[in-house]
Amino acid sequence: MPSVTPLFNGTSFVNFFAPTKELYEKTIKFYTDILSFEAEQEDDGKSVWLTTDYDAYAPDTATIKLSLNPDKAATVSEIDNVIKNLNLHKIKRDWRTLQSGVVFTTLHIQGLINKLEKNKCDYQVRPEELDPFEVYVVDPLGSVLGFSSLKNSFGISPRTRYSNKEAVKPEEQLMVPEFDELPESGPKRNIAVMTSGGDAPGMNANVRAIIRAAIYKGCKAFAVYEGYSGLVKGGPKYIREMSWHDVRGWLAEGGTNIGTARCMEFKERWGRLAACKNMIDAGIDALIVCGGDGSLTGADLFRSEWPSLISELKETKKITTEQYDKYKHLNICGTVGSIDNDMSSTDATIGAYSSLARICQAIDYIDATANSHQRAFVIEVMGRHCGWLALMAGMATSADYIFIPELPSSKKDWQDHMCNIVSKHRERGKRKTIVIVAEGAIGADLTPITCKDVLNVLVDRLHLDTRITTLGHVQRGGTAVAYDRMLATLQGVAAVDAILEGSPDIPSPMISIVENKIVRKPLVEAVKLTKQVAEAISKKDFQKAISLRDTEFNEHLKNFMAMNTADFGEPTLPPEKRKRFAIINVGAPAGGMNAAVYSFATFCMSRGHTAYAIDNGFAGLAKHESVRSMNWLDIEGWTSIGGSEIGTNRTTPEESDIGLIAYYFDKYKFDGLIIVGGFEAFSSLNQLEKARSSYPAFRIPMVLIPATISNNVPGTEYSLGSDTCLNSLVDYCDSIKQSAAATRKRCFIIECHGGNSGYIASYTQLCSGATASYVPEEGLPLHQLEQDVETLKVSFHNDKGKSKSGRLILKSANASKVLTSQILADIINSESEGLFDAKTAIPGHVQQGGIPSAIDRTRAARFAIKAVGFLEDNYDLAADSVNEFGEFVNSQEVSETACVLGIERSHMKFKSIRQLYDYETEEGKRVRKSIFWSDIRDIADMLAGRVKIP
Ligand SMILES: Nc1ncnc2c1ncn2[C@@H]1O[C@H](COP(=O)(O)OP(=O)(O)OP(=O)(O)O)[C@@H](O)[C@H]1O
Ligand SMILES: O=P(O)(O)OC[C@H]1O[C@](O)(CO)[C@@H](O)[C@@H]1O
Numbered sequence: 030m031p032s033v034t035p036l037f038n039g040t041s042f043v044n045f046f047a048p049t050k051e052l053y054e055k056t057i058k059f060y061t062d063i064l065s066f067e068a069e070q071e072d073d074g075k076s077v078w079l080t081t082d083y084d085a086y087a088p089d090t091a092t093i094k095l096s097l098n099p100d101k102a103a104t105v106s107e108i109d110n111v112i113k114n115l116n117l118h119k120i121k122r123d124w125r126t127l128q129s130g131v132v133f134t135t136l137h138i139q140g141l142i143n144k145l146e147k148n149k150c151d152y153q154v155r156p157e158e159l160d161p162f163e164v165y166v167v168d169p170l171g172s173v174l175g176f177s178s179l180k181n182s183f184g185i186s187p188r189t190r191y192s193n194k195e196a197v198k199p200e201e202q203l204m205v206p207e208f209d210e211l212p213e214s215g216p217k218r219n220i221a222v223m224t225s226g227g228d229a230p231g232m233n234a235n236v237r238a239i240i241r242a243a244i245y246k247g248c249k250a251f252a253v254y255e256g257y258s259g260l261v262k263g264g265p266k267y268i269r270e271m272s273w274h275d276v277r278g279w280l281a282e283g284g285t286n287i288g289t290a291r292c293m294e295f296k297e298r299w300g301r302l303a304a305c306k307n308m309i310d311a312g313i314d315a316l317i318v319c320g321g322d323g324s325l326t327g328a329d330l331f332r333s334e335w336p337s338l339i340s341e342l343k344e345t346k347k348i349t350t351e352q353y354d355k356y357k358h359l360n361i362c363g364t365v366g367s368i369d370n371d372m373s374s375t376d377a378t379i380g381a382y383s384s385l386a387r388i389c390q391a392i393d394y395i396d397a398t399a400n401s402h403q404r405a406f407v408i409e410v411m412g413r414h415c416g417w418l419a420l421m422a423g424m425a426t427s428a429d430y431i432f433i434p435e436l437p438s439s440k441k442d443w444q445d446h447m448c449n450i451v452s453k454h455r456e457r458g459k460r461k462t463i464v465i466v467a468e469g470a471i472g473a474d475l476t477p478i479t480c481k482d483v484l485n486v487l488v489d490r491l492h493l494d495t496r497i498t499t500l501g502h503v504q505r506g507g508t509a510v511a512y513d514r515m516l517a518t519l520q521g522v523a524a525v526d527a528i529l530e531g532s533p534d535i536p537s538p539m540i541s542i543v544e545n546k547i548v549r550k551p552l553v554e555a556v557k558l559t560k561q562v563a564e565a566i567s568k569k570d571f572q573k574a575i576s577l578r579d580t581e582f583n584e585h586l587k588n589f590m591a592m593n594t595a596d597f598g599e600p601t602l603p604p605e606k607r608k609r610f611a612i613i614n615v616g617a618p619a620g621g622m623n624a625a626v627y628s629f630a631t632f633c634m635s636r637g638h639t640a641y642a643i644d645n646g647f648a649g650l651a652k653h654e655s656v657r658s659m660n661w662l663d664i665e666g667w668t669s670i671g672g673s674e675i676g677t678n679r680t681t682p683e684e685s686d687i688g689l690i691a692y693y694f695d696k697y698k699f700d701g702l703i704i705v706g707g708f709e710a711f712s713s714l715n716q717l718e719k720a721r722s723s724y725p726a727f728r729i730p731m732v733l734i735p736a737t738i739s740n741n742v743p744g745t746e747y748s749l750g751s752d753t754c755l756n757s758l759v760d761y762c763d764s765i766k767q768s769a770a771a772t773r774k775r776c777f778i779i780e781c782h783g784g785n786s787g788y789i790a791s792y793t794q795l796c797s798g799a800t801a802s803y804v805p806e807e808g809l810p811l812h813q814l815e816q817d818v819e820t821l822k823v824s825f826h827n828d829k830g831k832s833k834s835g836r837l838i839l840k841s842a843n844a845s846k847v848l849t850s851q852i853l854a855d856i857i858n859s860e861s862e863g864l865f866d867a868k869t870a871i872p873g874h875v876q877q878g879g880i881p882s883a884i885d886r887t888r889a890a891r892f893a894i895k896a897v898g899f900l901e902d903n904y905d906l907a908a909d910s911v912n913e914f915g916e917f918v919n920s921q922e923v924s925e926t927a928c929v930l931g932i933e934r935s936h937m938k939f940k941s942i943r944q945l946y947d948y949e950t951e952e953g954k955r956v957r958k959s960i961f962w963s964d965i966r967d968i969a970d971m972l973a974g975r976v977k978i979p
């Protein structure tokens with residue numbers, strides 16, 4: 030069958046080969062005469078450039094094939110007869126594309142019914158029999174025409190080529206898919222999305238992904254405006270059909286463009302009954318709710334009550350029996366959007382990390398003024414009854430003290446506890462004090478602890494010059510950080526999949542993230558667990574409340590408490606278990622390296638270990654014996670600083686002089702080593718592990734904490750610094766896109782770092798909505814470039830008047846050495862035929878990111894503390910690697926004492942360097958063998974409307 034390549038940004042590219050000149054001409058005639066395309070013959074006399082406007086498109090005389098939902102009463106031929114009598118172009122059509130690439134249209138039922146009545150057609154058809162039914166238009170070559178579904182922005186620019194290629198067999202020419210052959214075209218949903226509760230950065234990205242994924246998968250997409258309020262009020266003002274273009278540019282916008290509300294009516298049964306009726310009236314058979322714990326509790330209640338609501342509507346004759354049958358199962362799915370991160374069963378809610386980023390930025394700023402005046406600041410953060418924001422902000426800014434609802438101190442002694450810690454910090458020379466108070470903070474008797482309470486204690490007992498800063502709604506504002514854009518987008522696509530795969534016997538899902546993996550969890554369970562946290566707190570069972578939060582929350586809480594009391598009081602380990610551990614940075618700087626060193630050192634202090642830093646990498650050690658024992662005050666504030674305070678470079682131990690390295694390891698009697706870095710750090714660990722047979726000094730446990738913006742370290746799907754880098758690139762892309770859009774008709778080629786890994790280019794594409802990304806793993810094939818230029822031409826061609834027509838293309842520097850960014854821009858400029866221009870933008874080392882992101886800071890702490898635990902646990906094993914003759918025995922167990930600490934899918938894991946280096950590494954290319962992010966590319970391309978040539 031000739032190929033039909035639909036684009037999803039308002040255009041279609043129909044690429045086919047006519048086997049004969051006669052068929053070629055017939056096809057052109059079909060497009061020009063029947064479909065009213067304008068044809069522009071190209072010089073070769075074989076190609077023609079065809080364009081049309083939506084209104085001009087009138088397929089009333091075209092061949093039409095119909096397909097019906099299986100539950101329809103009428104047969105295809107019956108409907109076919111009806112259709113033949115209709116003047117189709119008067120009826121609103123929505124073109125959609127199936128996953129298979131087949132394009133079809135749904136006639137709006139209202140239009141059709143009117144038409145039937147007006148024409149006095151004697152075929153009596155009920156709406157539920159016909160809605161939706163699908164019309165295929167077939168050209169003389171048997172191509173099912175591909176046009177996308179874009180309200181009033183419809184444009185078609187198929188490029189038709191005449192070719193003498195092998196003739197298409199007649200049976201293939203007319204291989205128009207019948208209903209049975211189109212599994213994806215089955216009963217597609219009318220999917221509505223709504224946002225509810227407090228707005229959260231990333232909600233727009235979620236809505237965009239849901240709308241576009243739904244359209245891409247052949248569904249109709251709707252938005253319910255103003256949260257549950259809109260559902261209760263109903264009607265076209267609140268429940269609106271959305272097109273592909275309606276959500277353009279939403280990735281970079283804060284808040285929620287479809288509005289949100291706190292709706293008391295929905296908490297009442299009558300409100301939910303009205304919502305049920307409004308959904309049915311609008312023909313919506315699936316609902317995706319993006320909101321927090323409250324919204325999803327409401328969604329869960331709505332789902333469980335649906336059978337009784339819809340029965341009541343039937344009994345009171347508010348809906349017909351047919352409507353009852355059609356809508357009797359509510360297909361619902363939750364995507365969790367709230368800055369509070371208070372929903373169980375997911376590690377993160379959409380918006381939480383953006384809010385955290387805003388809080389950290391504010392505290393970083395406050396730090397400077399606090400330091401200048403030697404002041405104390407009491408900072409109130411949001412989070413309702415959840416302490417996640419306060420805890421994570423405390424970790425990320427190394428605050429002195431935090432108050433969270435899950436861990437109240439007794440009303441009597443929180444004052445002592447706080448004053449003890451704050452005064453110790455001051456005694457050791459700290460000039461400022463930061464105390465973070467969650468808005469839901471309580472004492473053990475459940476009475477609230479307010480900022481004023483805290484201020485009074487700091488002033489009265491410690492005589493500190495103290496101020497209160499309530500961050501307020503600043504925390505919810507602004508654009509989403511890269512993580513939230515990614516999370517919201519992936520959750521949106523997963524929610525549409527969950528809806529399409531849902532059935533009455535599958536419990537309604539909630540889309541979650543666990544470590545790095547998007548998963549479906551039963552909504553009802555998640556709501557139940559969330560409620561249990563509140564119950565546990567109200568019963569003063571705080572241990573249970575904490576255990577019900579996710580694992581990361583628990584770990585962070587323990588870590589925070591260990592770190593903020595480091596270096597005073599009795600260490601947690603007995604003297605005989607205290608060791609001498611060292612840390613080193615290797616490779617290019619990456620956000621979070623300093624936080625890793627800080628956390629390592631403070632955690633070591635809390636355990637009683639001596640913490641050493643090796644300055645300037647292995648080269649520094651070999652040249653300058655650059656070892657220093659770490660002092661608490663020296664490292665104060667490092668969490669918030671970018672780069673590497675202890676210095677980093679790419680030289681490996683072998684390049685530096687491995688013998689000398691071993692000598693110094695021996696001299697300082699290191700009992701364990703943490704290497705923080707990227708691929709050179711990985712190679713260094715490999716060299717040290719291999720050298721254990723020759724150098725006893727290396728028979729110690731060693732851990733690599735991956736830290737590189739390229740995120741190319743084998744054994745992990747996340748490296749410190751990659752999030753900081755993504756944020757800086759996404760910000761950069763937002764600015765450049767703004768410039769391109771303002772200039773109109775401009776495309777920027779943005780060149781990314783990443784070595785031979787296309788990770789950052791791919792994720793930046795996902796998070797910025799760029800049209801395409803070229804990565805080393807795929808290279809830069811010319812046919813794809815040609816297609817992308819075509820896509821750009823078509824979309825610029827269709828941009829009219831007010832449309833913001835800036836476009837971005839991302840190119841990993843190593844995607845092609847020949848096609849540099851400038852050459853790419855030159856090619857695009859010469860191919861664009863004046864429709865638009867292309868320029869390059871090269872962010873260079875800006876990508877290392879300046880101030881590290883909250884994610885990199887907090888994960889650095891988690892990694893570092895886990896790594897110290899590994900050193901403690903594996904010391905004996907590594908030291909015991911000699912037999913009775915004093916010979917080194919590298920058993921598997923011993924070799925597993927040199928590991929990479931990574932995150933893979935939903936787990937944090939230590940993986941042996943031997944296994945990784947020998948089996949999972951492409952040494953020459955300096956990347957891991959398996960690519961874990963190819964799905965991301967597919968999703969980014971799908972949502973940007975890119976046509977990918979296999
Ligand atoms: N128990 C419930 N039953 C029915 N609807 C509910 C219930 N709880 C909440 N809702 C609905 O969800 C809306 C939003 O809930 P809520 O104000 O708790 O915000 P949220 O979704 O938790 O988000 P956030 O906490 O981030 O603001 C409520 O205004 C109400 O319409
Ligand atoms: O914006 P509102 O309605 O005042 O609500 C504030 C609340 O909403 C949140 O920002 C999100 O739930 C909470 O952290 C805060 O308690």
Ligand SMILES: [Mg+2]
Pocket residue numbers: 226321322323367369371413
């Ligand atoms: Mg909530």
